[in-house]
Amino acid sequence: MTELEESRWRPPQRVFAAVIAWRADSLVEPVAKLRFLRRSAAFFSNRPMIRALRSAQVRHFSALLLALGLLPIPIVSDGARLIRPVISRVVIGQGDEVLRVWQVESSEAHELYSNGLRIEKKYALPDHGAEPFVQYRRTDDAREQRSAPFGIVFHTTESHALPFEETQNRALRRIGVGVLQYVRQIRAYHYVIDRFGRVWRVVPEDEPAHHAGNSVWADESHYYLNLNSSFLGVSFEGLSRDESGQTPATAAQIHASRLLTDLLRSRHRIIARNCVTHAQVSVNPENMGIGYHTDWAANFPFEQMGLPDNYRIPPPAMILFGFQYDPSFRAATGERVWRGLDEADLELQRTAVASRTSLVNLRRDLAQKYRHLYDKVKQPDFSQEGN
Numbered sequence: 001m002t003e004l005e006e007s008r009w010r011p012p013q014r015v016f017a018a019v020i021a022w023r024a025d026s027l028v029e030p031v032a033k034l035r036f037l038r039r040s041a042a043f044f045s046n047r048p049m050i051r052a053l054r055s056a057q058v059r060h061f062s063a064l065l066l067a068l069g070l071l072p073i074p075i076v077s078d079g080a081r082l083i084r085p086v087i088s089r090v091v092i093g094q095g096d097e098v099l100r101v102w103q104v105e106s107s108e109a110h111e112l113y114s115n116g117l118r119i120e121k122k123y124a125l126p127d128h129g130a131e132p133f134v135q136y137r138r139t140d141d142a143r144e145q146r147s148a149p150f151g152i153v154f155h156t157t158e159s160h161a162l163p164f165e166e167t168q169n170r171a172l173r174r175i176g177v178g179v180l181q182y183v184r185q186i187r188a189y190h191y192v193i194d195r196f197g198r199v200w201r202v203v204p205e206d207e208p209a210h211h212a213g214n215s216v217w218a219d220e221s222h223y224y225l226n227l228n229s230s231f232l233g234v235s236f237e238g239l240s241r242d243e244s245g246q247t248p249a250t251a252a253q254i255h256a257s258r259l260l261t262d263l264l265r266s267r268h269r270i271i272a273r274n275c276v277t278h279a280q281v282s283v284n285p286e287n288m289g290i291g292y293h294t295d296w297a298a299n300f301p302f303e304q305m306g307l308p309d310n311y312r313i314p315p316p317a318m319i320l321f322g323f324q325y326d327p328s329f330r331a332a333t334g335e336r337v338w339r340g341l342d343e344a345d346l347e348l349q350r351t352a353v354a355s356r357t358s359l360v361n362l363r364r365d366l367a368q369k370y371r372h373l374y375d376k377v378k379q380p381d382f383s384q385e386g387n
């Protein structure tokens, strides 16, 4: 191409680049985005293609833009064949959407979902009847309820984690069955993901499981106390920390938990902020400390689950009810969590200054409020009360 010819093509190329950037931005999956950009780069370096466009005398840039905007976008290249995955999303809130997932088939032994998730039902407990899920309004502490859970708490079973190797198949399977039988016996979680990535339902989704104990979480509008009655429990089989300080989740577990999270969020319209780990929500009312349970205190793969890094959220138990943390909790977590802890400390200080009170007095008042609410929640017939 001569210099003159090149200069003639510069404006449309700018338009191409703008369109490509726009379409790339609309692709959520990083791999799909990368593939699209690679194909676009190949298109640009294809001079016969550009000559063809030129010979067609496409000079009107707005028409070109429109035409390109309507072209199917090649997302996955399989040699000469192009596949465009069908994606339908559920919008949950502003900037918060999730893949739409639905049930494809159901038998006595399993359920299959549209995202490839398979739920095993061999250890599922029978339905005893639905119970409402409870939340409290932040503005006036009013109690509200709905028939769907508000969030998910991720756990580890804290069971023996053998090396994940082929030679251990028999022992891994045996341990997995033992864990499931125990979880079933004590109704510990709604779902367990074994080390091979199989997803086992244990407690029905519309009934409480004994997974969170004393716990606190909050989103922008509501807070949650004793999350057994408001959040689902999903547990990874294994230890929260091995000898090296890592959480030995397998790739299969992480993959399966993403599929399960997408199903639960899609089905119950659960916002991303309310997908958190047990260490983030667990509290000890005896000493007003957070992090009583420390499973997934660090290393939870939020990004791989299609979730924002919720470790950064200042613990609501500190801000709303004056809970504090001790050095061991700080040691058990990492920098991502510390930022949230520091932010919670700062926010309390700001509130104390604005209320013309001391930090000690503010924490005392907030703790009193928690005690009052805690006593109410503990009343056996409270779950039957309306708002």
Ligand SMILES: [Zn+2]
Binding pocket: 154, 155, 156, 211, 278, 293, 295
């Ligand atoms: Zn736990």
